[in-house]
Amino acid sequence: MADFLTAVSTKKTKDAEPFIREVKALNIQDDFSINSADSALKALKNQPSRRTVNNVFEYLTTQGFSLLLPEPLNATIAHQLVNDTIPNYWRSLRKSPQITLLAQVLRNPTGLGHIITRLRTLIEDSRQKKPSGQARNTLEHVEDMLDVLHQILYGNHTSSFVLHDVLAYSKSAVQKKLIWREYLALTASGRILSIAAEAEDVLKKIEISRTVGWIADGNAFAAWLGQNLASLVINGKESEEYHLAVTEFCSKALGLGYTDRIVSSLFSALIDSGCTALFTSLISRMKGFEQRKYLNAVIVAIVKQYFASDAVSKNDAPILVSKTISDVAAFLYSIIADNDVLQGHLVSSLTRSTISSLDDSLAARRSVIASLAKNENSLQALLENSIKLFGDSMYVRHTPVLQQEVLAQNLALCCGYVYRCQPMFLTMMAKSTYHVNGLSNRIGAPSARARFLGIAVGIAISEMVDKPDLRLKFDLEDNAVEEAKWYRRLTEANDRMGSIVDLKVQSTSLAQDKRAPSKLKPTPKPSKIPAITELHSPRVVEVLSESEDEDADLVPYEKPDSDPEDDGDDPEVINRNKPTTPIYIRDLIVGLRDQENYDRHELALATAASLIRRKANFGTEVIDHLEELATTFTGLQDNLELEGFTQQRQQALIAVLLAKPAQMAQWFARSFFSGDHSLTQRIAMLTTLGLGARELAGVKDSATEELIPAQPSFPSKQLPPHLHKIYAEDKAADPVAKLSSSMAREMLSPIASQAADQLSGPDILKVRTFSSRMEVEKKRQKPIPNALAQIVADNFFFPLTGRWWLQIRSSSDSIYTSTHLLPPFLQTLSLLLNASGPNTLALPQMTREYWDLLLSVRRLASQDKNILSAVLFGFLMILETNENKERLATEQGKELVETQAWVKMVFEGLGAGSEEDEKVRVLAAGVVVRCQEVVEKYQRRMVGALMDY
Helix, strand or coil: CCCHHCCCCCCCCCCCCCCCCCCCCCCCCCCCCCCCCCHHHHHHCCCCCCCHHHHHHHHHCCCCCCCCCCHHHHHHHHHHHHHHHHHHHHHHHHHHHHHHHHHHHCCCCHHHHHHHHHHHHHHHHHHHCCCCCCCCCCCCHHHHHHHHHHHCCCCEEEHHHHHHHHHHCCCHHHHHHHHHHHHHEEEEEEEEHHHHHHHHHHHHHCCCCCCCCCCHHHHHHHHHHHHHHHHHHEEEEEEHHHHHHHHHHHHHHHCCHHHHHHHHHEEEEEEHCCHHEEEEEECCCCHHHHHHHHHHHHHHHHHHHCCCCCCCCCCCCCCCCCHHHHHHHHHHHHHHHHCHHHHHHHHHHHHHCCCHHHHCCCCHHHHHHHHHCCCCHHHHHHHHHHHHHHHHHHHHHHHHHHHHHHHHHHHHHHHHHHHHHHHHHHHHHHCCCHHHHHHHHHCCCCCCCCCCCCCCHHHHHHHHHHHHHHCCCCCCHHHHHHHHHHHHHHHHCCCCCCCHHHHHHHHHHHHHHHHHHHHHCCCCCCCCCCCCCCCCCCCCCCCCCCHHHHHHCCCCCCCCCCCCCHCCCCCCCCCCCCCCCCCCCCHHHHHHHCCCCHHHHHHHHHHHHHHHHHHHCCCCCCHHCCHHHHHHHCCCCCCCCCCCCCHHHHHHHHHHHHHHHHHHHHHHHHHCCCCCCHHHHHHHHHHHHHHHHHHHHHCCCCCHHHHCCCCCCCCCCCCCCCHHHHHCCCCCCCCHHHHHHHHHHHHHHHHHHHHHHHCCEEEEEEEECCHHHHHHHHHHCCCCCCCCCCHHEEEEHHHHHHHHHHHHCCCCCCCHCCCCHHHHHHHHHHHHHHHHHCCCCCCHHHHHHHHHHHHHHHEEEEEEECHHHHHHHHHHHHHHHHHHHHHHHHHHHHHHHHHHHHHHHHHHHHHCCCHHHHHHHHHHHHHHHHHHHHHHHHHHHHHHHHCCC
């Protein structure tokens, strides 16, 4: 065996070292000397200790060093901090004071750019599908990066700090512009907002509940931009570079898409600090279109903050002088005093109705006209343009009534100011052909409302310029006379310039008033431990008897039924403090807001509709809280996943509408086109208007009966939950869409029966049955009082159509023309038209506005079947509701022929096959048949009306 092992070489050693020895000291650079940027970078790369990291932060912030400049060394340091130091140390840093130093180091375009790059890489990595063995958990790193970004940007002075560093550290003017523009591209242009929203979407995969940060919320981020912009304006410097940088910030912020929110936050900060003069100089430096956008946003902010609860009462009473109107007028005048662009824009806005918020508030328009009254040229231009447009025949015929009323009010106010300063100019305009011909066009208008507006304004102007024996006089009804006197009172309104300083006080008081209703006393939560009540009544003492035979003949009581709440073994879990049904409206509101208490919130929502209906005509409790109730129900979210939540909320909204139909219909119409509401909430408002109007008109159908709270009855047996969902009718479906389809079937059934009769042979071969008089009377519908007819036009219909036109003119790509909102909007208008009835006085004007609206969306209807179905249903509803076909042929002949030609083309282009196409074909065929009936009967009369078509 020894031959198998042969020594190759041998070596002798001296004092062999042991294999295991004591390590006395490790070579760890615990106190790394940081005296330059290179040493800081070297320390960060060599796995630094916590103490070394703190030394790096202190050097980068206290030694006059900044990562702002776009140099390779700065980029490398930022990359090392974002990609190595923060992932390792952030969890321990975020609770220490050094977090402010880290935020100061990265608060520049270089640091923010590396954070965004890191976030984008992590997001893409988290979305890639990898094998289970190679998968990495990147969600924690994404969350850490969002926290770092929040810490860097948090505060109202962030942009001021960045601009200060740009002006201090940049080496040339060109470098200053480039670095500042890079920062604006990250913040004001929305790059940070978009990447943060994308990161929050990725973090939804985490099972732990997480609150979305303000950086990913568009409204909150826009408010942050506005506050930073206010800080830049307030703490401004006299240098031209600084002013140009702030102006560029304002210009870039317009592209974010939240201009109203940015300017609202900016406006509030400037009012509170008393620096409105600086804002005036800032606007004057912008381009013309940017100035107009900011002025529009300022007016929207003013309406929301000072005139949100502006209620107009058209009574014969003097126009009250308002301190708020005067103060706002002074603020607007300070902006437009030396700016011809903005003065011309205000004149155009008052004439053409280009700002929807301005049209909603008479007080705001009084402030704007008072600010323009300081300039005689602008006041004359406003009067001349208003008179020309007010009497234009095309304007009278095709403009929504809501905008015509606004122009009439503006014209009356303007006439009063001109009469006080330049009475001769008003006399000249009153005698001009524009006013004389315009008054003739108004009096000859087919719309009763258009005629009244012309008469009211004509009387108001005539009383100012004509002698008593030459003044215009018209015989009007009682209500019309009182409203005409109100228009005359508008000419007496004379709002003076107030004080801008007082707006701060009013802003504070208004904010307190808005917060006051929400400061409710917190209701104590029911304790899990049952309460022990001490009884002070005489004690009951059990007397033990020696003989039990005396009670042998007594029959004992039966044991009471067990309470299902007491089935638990643990008595501490039993909740004996069950919530009670709310009796007062304040208790109802508190229960609706208390979503932490499941039982109380569920009970409040279930009983809301019945409570509101019961108390609507009992005192003023409901009336005093109508808008608060409507706001609460509209913004209610199904966070607790309640059964029947949608239907119960809809019942409550309809009850709120019916408590004060005229006032609340205008509120819902105004809220539908304003505010930060979701699509579901806007559709709920439309459903409330449509179904509430039908109930107000006395129309009974399945859709309205389902939304009326039923009387309490004994519960019946139901199928198991999984089967009940399958076989039960879907109550959560859109009731407006269901009602529209059922009404379309009812309207088309006579047409189908008539067609079947024509195909079934001669009438002589048919067997006719004659009914008795009693049976005929049973089938005849009895007339019912229609409470909707008197208020439907001014409160339901015209506010919707008028504001829709305003939204479409201001933005071509609006959500109100989308496939989600346009069909229910058109269906709601159709239901309102049908519920108003054929005898409504405003039906001709409603028909005209609705017909023009339907013809304007033909291009959208050709691209989507849902919109096309809603448009065809609208045409069919117009032809069915207007029983006076002679008036249709005479006044709407052009629209009738145009509709017939277009629907024929649609019918021929639809292919038979799918069920959806077949439904649309049936609707199109019904519209063509109804149009053909009118055209054939009144074709001779229509020839004369269509000579110029």
